[in-house]
């Protein structure tokens with residue numbers, strides 16, 4: 001069981017703002033400061049780096065508890081927290097010293113533009129950012145990141161880049177205050193509209209060695225992946241719990257739906273325990289597919305939970321003035337399958353592994 005991590009102030013702010021955060025960008029600039037004020041981003045960041053310490057699962061629980069109220073705010077927390085995790089993992093002290101204090105103070109937003117890298121790893125598309133040598137040990141970075149969340153200026157964003165210096169990609173951190181970084185207007189999203197989600201154009205952005213989070217980007221991404229994916233699982237855990245709680249409050253339908261509600265709850269607890277155990281043992285670094293399966297299963301529980309909320313509520317769920325939270329959660333749930341790596345990408349990876357492990361088909365005898 002997770003302990004309560006939200007401050008009363010953050011809980012009440014999220015409850016008041018949840019609809020607006022999903023439907024418009026009015027409170028977009030307040031989301032990160034509210035999360036920072038409550039210290040949500042410091043949870044499970046090692047004390048040696050200025051965080052509050054704790055178990056890795058605490059950071060997932062923090063995202064889950066925010067997602068119980070608002071997936072928009074939870075995704076902002078995910079972006080910021082995932083970037084902080086890159087700085088905890090990097091061997092580059094200069095990068096950590098340059099950005100981590102400001103991220104922990106909330107003076108800077110952390111963002112992760114790695115969906116292109118995830119698709120590159122699955123050989124689905126080429127990298128869209130390139131870094132060319134510039135001066136003695138600098139780099140000039142150009143390209144586009146079409147989707148990035150938490151771009152509340154000033155921000156720093158992680159991107160995987162191709163470089164002629166080596167065959168493998170690097171992972172760089174790009175600071176929005178550098179010349180040549182251009183943030184687009186917010187994307188016209190179906191939901192999660194206060195998430196500061198936009199595109200970034202990079203035109204000959206000059207960076208030094210402090211920006212190199214990893215020269216060997218592939219091994220860095222593999223090491224970062226367990227926390228990156230586990231933090232995402234927090235969004236599903238929280239959203240599903242909120243829907244199940246709403247489904248439980250519907251009264252008469254409880255007799256009909258009770259067994260399914262209980263089963264979904266048991267699944268959530270068991271999947272959270274799998275995440276906790278995998279992070280403690282470190283097994284997800286070598287066995288990434290185990291975590292892929294957890295994310296796929298959680299996505300299915302989210303769908304089931306939202307359906308249970310709908311079926312328990314009946315027609316009232318269609319009345320915005322009666323049950324506005326259902327409509328919001330329905331839209332929020334549509335985000336779960338497309339978070340990088342998307343369910344399609346995860347399933348594609350599992351299919352490839354299954355095909356590689358299958359015995360070669362027997363040849364027909366002539």
Ligand SMILES: Cc1cc2nc3c(=O)[nH]c(=O)nc-3n(C[C@H](O)[C@H](O)[C@H](O)COP(=O)(O)OP(=O)(O)OC[C@H]3O[C@@H](n4cnc5c(N)ncnc54)[C@H](O)[C@@H]3O)c2cc1C
Nearest residue numbers: 112113114115147148149197338339340342344345348349
């Ligand atoms: C609100 C919002 C915020 C976002 N924020 C960020 C962010 O902060 N950072 C970031 O990096 N990205 C972000 N994204 C981008 C998001 O993560 C991408 O939508 C995600 O990577 C899915 O990629 P895709 O859209 O190409 O769809 P995919 O799910 O990859 O699928 C699209 C197509 O590709 C095909 N396909 C996919 N995988 C395979 C496969 N293995 N084999 C064969 N065919 C395949 C599918 O059939 C499908 O036709 C955000 C998106 C949204 C909606």
